[in-house]
Amino acid sequence: MRKSELIKKFQGQEATIGIVGLGYVGLPLALRFSEVGYPVLGFDIHAGKVARLNAGETLIEHIPSSAIASANARGFSATTDFSRIGEADALILCVPTPLTKHREPDLSFVLDTLASLLPYLRPGQVVSLESTTYPGTTDEELGPRIEKQGLVLGQDIFLVYSPEREDPGNPNFTTNTIPKIVGGRTPACLEVGLALYGQVIDQLVPVSSTRAAELTKLLENIHRAVNIGLVNEMKIVADKLDIDIHEVIAAAATKPFGFTAYQPGPGLGGHCIPIDPFYLTWKAREYGVHTRFIELAGEVNSAMPDYVMMKLAGALNDRCKSIKGSKVLVLGIAYKKNVDDMRESPSVILMEKLRDAGAEVSYSDPHVPVFPETREHHFDLSSVTLTADNVADFDCILLATDHDRFDYGVIAKAALVIDSRGRIPAAANVVKA
Structure with missing residues (x-):
């Protein structure tokens, strides 16, 4: 009975959708559910992020604040109060799954989030994990913890794995137009998962198990x-x-x-x-x-920053200069073009290598005006505005991320350009890296 009632609520857009983690994956998903007409409640541990969203401010460059304000007007709200978990009929987990220092899976965000949900789970809910992880995580880590609450999977509560497929900054695809993989812990779980996503995603791709869905991603x-x-x-x-x-x-x-x-x-x-x-x-x-x-x-791939450094050092050496003491401007510190996302960016690794080698490092990125505070990388810098005069002040320009908003005509006039993206025409002052 719970399965059919829950499916009916999703089909009638009467179910309350809880999105846990309001970052690059969770926020677009929350906006899509809100756009279709579902009541949406967002959960996040960061009070500042929650306050900005409730004030109608965006957290992500390619999502306009107007989209947040429109969702707020339709009833979307964010909270840090996990005791409200019981208000949601669906709980979609969109939290990070990084690596440890030993390059092993770090499920702490997923498991800590689940621990915050467990006291408030109730019969008639579906829990969907979207975070990328190894095959078996949903079955082996989430399932048993939920069952310890006295809830029977596939009867009382429904467990799904449906990996995110967001491509931030890509205008050719939106949350609803990207086909979505759905795997359930049981056949009943799969039915509920398909009903959950069926009203907001154009094409669903059901697979036989959560493990198959995890391996697909x-x-x-x-x-x-x-x-x-x-x-x-x-x-x-x-x-x-x-x-x-x-x-x-x-x-x-x-x-x-x-x-x-x-x-x-x-x-x-x-x-x-x-x-x-x-x-x-x-x-x-x-x-x-x-x-x-x-x-x-x-x-x-991990060795590529060292290759770029080798090319940069060789180019400076050919001009009777060393890295130490040279003024180097790094162009683009986001991890890919036309976004403000700096996660795992090789540009930042290059900045650290240059700093460690004694260079005077600056950066220019129209999408990242101030170098943000992070746990691992520390630079007290703001983005340099690219002008012909500014470019002339540097011994070397390193093109690390090729944003479309850069003026490549100005960049090409620098004394030395290290081009790691193939955007600058070949010339005596341009070294491909």
């Missing part, structure tokens, strides 16, 4: 990590052969089948691609499997 990200590792290695080979790898990629991309173009860069960034493959390598070791291919791609 990892495969997607590993596919990208491995192919980016391949093209990064090809970039090094092409450089030795005095061939422009970007010309080669563009030519290869004209093949209408069997080839997908990936672009090289100074490393991997974002919360997914540099991290998620190691969730599978860790789990695979439990079964005696050594994932050499995945780990090799990780090694190649």
Whole structure:
């Protein structure tokens, strides 16, 4: 009875949706449910973030404040009070899943969040995990903890894994247009999960289990990590052969089948691609499997900042300068173009390497006006405005993230440009890295 009643509430848009974690994944999802007409309650542990959302302010650059204000007008609100968990019919967990210092899965955010929910769970709810994780997490970690509350999965409460597929800053896809994978702990859980997402997502892709859904997400990200590792290695080979790898990629991309173009860069960034493959390598070791291919791609991508540093040092040396004492301007500190997301950004790693080598480091990023406070990276800097005069003040310009808002005509006039993204035409003052 609970299953049919809950499905009916979702189909009638009468269910209250609880989104736990209001970041790059949770906030767009909350706005989508609100847009369709569901009552939405957002949960987050950061009081400042909650206050800004309730005041109609955005937290993410590509989401306008008007979208938050509109959702507020429709009844969306955010809270730090987890005792209100019982008000929600659906609880969607959108929290980070980073790695430990030993590159092993860190489920502390997921498990701590679940611990905050457990005292307030009730029959007739669905819990959906969207955080990327290793196969078995939903079944082995979440399921037993929920059952200890006296709730029977598939009867009293429903457990789902449905991985996020957000691509921040990509105007070609929105939350509702990206097909969504859904796996349930039981067949009844899957039915409820499909009803939960069915009104807000254009296409659902049901799979046989939460484990299959978890592995699907990892495969997607590993596919990208491995192919980016391949093209990064090809970039090094092409450089030795005095061939422009970007010309080669563009030519290869004209093949209408069997080839997908990936672009090289100074490393991997974002919360997914540099991290998620190691969730599978860790789990695979439990079964005696050594994932050499995945780990090799990780090694190649992790080494790219050192390759860029080598090219930069060599270029300065050719001009009778050293890194120490040189004024270096890093262009773009977000992990990819046209966003303000700095998670795992290779640009920041490059800034630290330059600082450690004695350079006077500055940065310019129209999407990040002030270097934010983070747990691991510390720079008391603000973004430098790019002008012809400013560019002339630096010994070296390092293009790390190729935002469209940069004036590449001005950048190309610098004394020395280290181009890790292939955006600047070849010239005597431009070194490809």
